[in-house]
Amino acid sequence: METAEFEKLAREALKQLPEKILQQMDNIDLVVEESATNDQLAYSVVKEGKSLLGLYEGIPLTERDDYGMVLPDKISIFQDSIEAVCTTNEEIVREVRNTVIHEVAHHFGIDDQTLDNIGI
Numbered sequence: 001m002e003t004a005e006f007e008k009l010a011r012e013a014l015k016q017l018p019e020k021i022l023q024q025m026d027n028i029d030l031v032v033e034e035s036a037t038n039d040q041l042a043y044s045v046v047k048e049g050k051s052l053l054g055l056y057e058g059i060p061l062t063e064r065d066d067y068g069m070v071l072p073d074k075i076s077i078f079q080d081s082i083e084a085v086c087t088t089n090e091e092i093v094r095e096v097r098n099t100v101i102h103e104v105a106h107h108f109g110i111d112d113q114t115l116d117n118i119g120i
């Protein structure tokens with residue numbers, strides 16, 4: 001898939017979130033990258049046998065008591081990694097949407113353990 005098309009998918013996945021969620025999101029960027037860098041892999045906890053499809057880096061809303069003058073939070077969506085686990089375009093669309101939702105949840109301070117429990 002073309003990068004531009006994939007980026008559009010990612011932006012659309014974000015736009016499809018409920019209005020109330022979107023209104024509360026603050027100081028956050030969404031970027032599409034090919035795959036995770038070593039630094040990003042080190043930062044994240046990836047289960048064995050699973051590849052990193054997306055990553056949230058930043059300060060969750062729940063931890064912003066003393067917040068200001070910092071770089072925006074960043075959600076990375078890794079195109080090559082997502083395409084590697086999908087065979088059809090529909091699967092890619094679904095995987096992008098799931099990944100965006102998962103990373104946005106981190107922005108709201110929900111940890112992987114909790115997301116894992118509810119299957120997101």
Ligand SMILES: [Zn+2]
Pocket residue numbers: 102106112
């Ligand atoms: Zn996560």
